[in-house]
Amino acid sequence: xxxxxxHGRTLDLLGEAIVGGRYPAGGAMPAEPVLCEQLGVxxxxxxxxxxxxxAKGLIVTGPKVGTRVLTQDKWNWFDPDVITxxxxxxxxHEFVRDLQDLRRAVEPAAARLAAQRITQAGIEEMEVxxxxxKDAIDNGGDYVSFDLRFHHxxxxxxxxxxxxxxxxxxxxxxxTSFEISTxxxxxxxxxxxxxxxxxxxxxxxxxxxxxAAVVHLIDSAREDIDEVLGxxxxxxxxxxxxxxxxxPPSAAAPRGRRTS
Numbered sequence: 001x002x003x004x005x006x007h008g009r010t011l012d013l014l015g016e017a018i019v020g021g022r023y024p025a026g027g028a029m030p031a032e033p034v035l036c037e038q039l040g041v042x043x044x045x046x047x048x049x050x051x052x053x054x055a056k057g058l059i060v061t062g063p064k065v066g067t068r069v070l071t072q073d074k075w076n077w078f079d080p081d082v083i084t085x086x087x088x089x090x091x092x093h094e095f096v097r098d099l100q101d102l103r104r105a106v107e108p109a110a111a112r113l114a115a116q117r118i119t120q121a122g123i124e125e126m127e128v129x130x131x132x133x134k135d136a137i138d139n140g141g142d143y144v145s146f147d148l149r150f151h152h153x154x155x156x157x158x159x160x161x162x163x164x165x166x167x168x169x170x171x172x173x174x175x176t177s178f179e180i181s182t183x184x185x186x187x188x189x190x191x192x193x194x195x196x197x198x199x200x201x202x203x204x205x206x207x208x209x210x211x212a213a214v215v216h217l218i219d220s221a222r223e224d225i226d227e228v229l230g231x232x233x234x235x236x237x238x239x240x241x242x243x244x245x246x247x248p249p250s251a252a253a254p255r256g257r258r259t260s
Contacts, residue, residue, distance in 0.1 A: 010041050010049040015081055018058050018069055020089035029059060029067040056082055078169035087176050093229060096180070099173050100222045104215070106166055107154065111198065111214040114157035115207040122157040126199050129153055133192060143188045144178045150195060154214070157202065181224040194220055 014035075017023055030038070035046045050067060053059045057076040061067045075082055077098075086095060114122070132146030151174055152167050182188050194217040201209035 006041050006045050007048050007052075010039055010045050011052050011081070012085070013039060014049055014053060015056075015058065015085045016088055018053070019082065019085040023069045025069050025071040027069055029069065058082070078173075080172035083172035083176055087179070091176070091180070091229075096177075096225055096229065099177055100218065100225070102170075102173065103177065103218050106163070106170070107151070107218060108211045108214045110155045110158040110160075110163050110166075111202070111210040112207045113160060113163070114154055115202050115205050115210040117159040118157040118202050118205075122153060123199075123203055125156075126150060126153045126202065130192075130195055130199055133188065133195065137188050137192060143182055144175065147178050147182070147188075147195075148174055154198070154202075177221060177225065180228055181221045184224045184228055187224055191217065191220065191224075 014029075023029055029035070029050075032043055032046055036043055039046070050059065050061065054061060056079045057070060057074045059067055059069055077083070129146050129150035132141070133143055133150065135141060136143035136146060148171065152171075155163055155167050155170070158164065181191070194213070198210060198213040198217060201213050
């Protein structure tokens with residue numbers, strides 16, 4: 001195993017152990033030699049993983065405190081790894097609520113701006129994303145990745161540097177939401193017309209309609225998520241996203257699992 005892969009694996013194991021509560025907040029992490037023996041890696045790999053965990057706000061290190069786990073309010077919840085570890089360990093109602101609240105605050109405002117500023121290129125990007133979602137429903141494919149592409153395009157179309165930056169921090173959060181909501185039977189098929197309503201409002205440059213359509217879409221997803229969480233069904237394990245989807249669905253739509 002390369003040092004890079006060893007670092008990533010070690011970071012994931014320690015991150016999931018912290019997020020999953022194996023190392024509780026306020027408690028000390030095992031000593032470096034112990035971690036090396038448990039994980040079968042060198043001290044260098046452990047030290048690099050610890051540095052990454054410090055940067056993500058999960059732990060603190062120091063000569064007098066050692067290495068201790070911080071409380072959740074200190075964690076960087078905009079870090080994709082932290083979100084992925086939480087999804088892997090099990091989603092809580094509080095986490096999902098916070099996620100939906102964040103979407104409700106950001107996306108409708110972005111849609112209102114997008115209706116005023118969207119370019120033809122932005123419309124075409126959303127059309128490709130929408131076509132990818134439809135193709136995934138009709139023929140099987142990675143619906144979630146095209147759903148992400150659609151929502152990223154809304155934020156990009158707002159043409160606001162700070163909102164566009166939210167794409168980076170929202171990616172893993174949105175992916176988590178979509179993985180849950182599309183696990184409901186016929187979830188993607190039922191949400192497709194709601195996405196079309198958003199796109200049509202943006203094409204019409206109707207800010208009020210665009211904002212309302214996004215609110216409807218988010219609230220519908222919230223209902224689906226509440227139903228999934230209340231059903232007692234096992235939640236989907238959040239997979240690490242592929243790099244980027246570049247091929248339009250008409251040419252080479254990805255074929256994979258069908259989220260329905």
